Amino acid sequence: MALIVLWDIDHTLIDNAGVSKEIYGAAFEAVAQRRPSGPAVTEGRTDRLIMREMFDRDGLARPGWDTVQAALEAAGSERFEELQRRGSALPGVRDALTALADEPGIISSVLTGNIAPNARLKLAAFELDGLVDLSVGAYGADHLERAALVAVARDRIHRAYAVPAGTPVALVGDTPRDVEAALTSGVQIIAVASGVHAAHALHEAGADVVLPDLINTGVLLSHFSRISGTQS
Incomplete structure (x- = not known):
């Protein structure tokens, strides 16, 4: 076919197993130098939209995408073993x-x-x-x-x-x-x-x-x- x-x-x-939301939270903290006010809202959104909404919700200026993407990649890499352990x-x-x-x-x-x-x-x-x-x-x-x-x-x-x-x-x-x-x-x-x-x-x-x-x-x-x- x-x-x-x-x-x-x-x-x-x-x-x-919740690792995704931890990645978004960690990426936000790495860029904003503070914890987000709440967890990321995902439900099929793109990473671009998820992170934009997190910064908007907390009343912060939107950082450049390259900065956000690098933080997301680093946060994901750091949680690889955790994902293996908890996820499936x-x-x-x-x-x-x-x-x-x-x-x-x-x-x-x-x-x-x-x-x-x-x-x-x-x-x-x-x-x-x-x-x-x-x-x-x-x-x-x-x-x-x-x-x-x-x-x-x-x-x-x-x-x-x-x-x-x-x-x-x-x-x-x-x-x-x-x-x-x-x-x-x-x-x-x-x-x-x-x-x-x-x-x-x-x-x-x-x-x-x-x-x-x-x-x-x-x-x-x-x-x-x-x-x-x-x-x-």
Whole structure:
């Protein structure tokens, strides 16, 4: 089948066990030289937007993005072992990624709000990084809004692979922002109720397909076959 699959990371592929919010808090403190007034609000936001909102909420001037990105990368690197200790790959994820990696014609990458170094780190913590092509993913440094990342990933994939312009795209994610990104960009969404958002909230956001988890690889592959137009 010919298909591009773009995976969200946090709460779709891995459980970060709260380490992500610790990364944002530490990055904020490193730049602002004071603790934030509260935890980061994530829920599918990009790192650019998360950090901007933290500085705005605390009434501080927005620092340059290069400074913020360096602080995020340092905070992530410092917490790699903590992520390994507390977090985990979600059930079924390794089998699902492996199945796609072995499927001819499928390009499997990520569309995530994380900056690229932290995305790689989160997947490497559970030995998932070799199962997707991270070089063509879209990341939280690429744009403020998640929906704009679809075009970024598409462009990188089309430049790296000889795929037809009309190759279908499927996003897999756990938040209404993932659903919005897909619908806004005219691509397919497979929502997974493995994060904080229940299935009904994902349906209400516009997702036709909502899975409870990624345990059933056969069901997942069936949805991908339908999206690619190869299902009999």
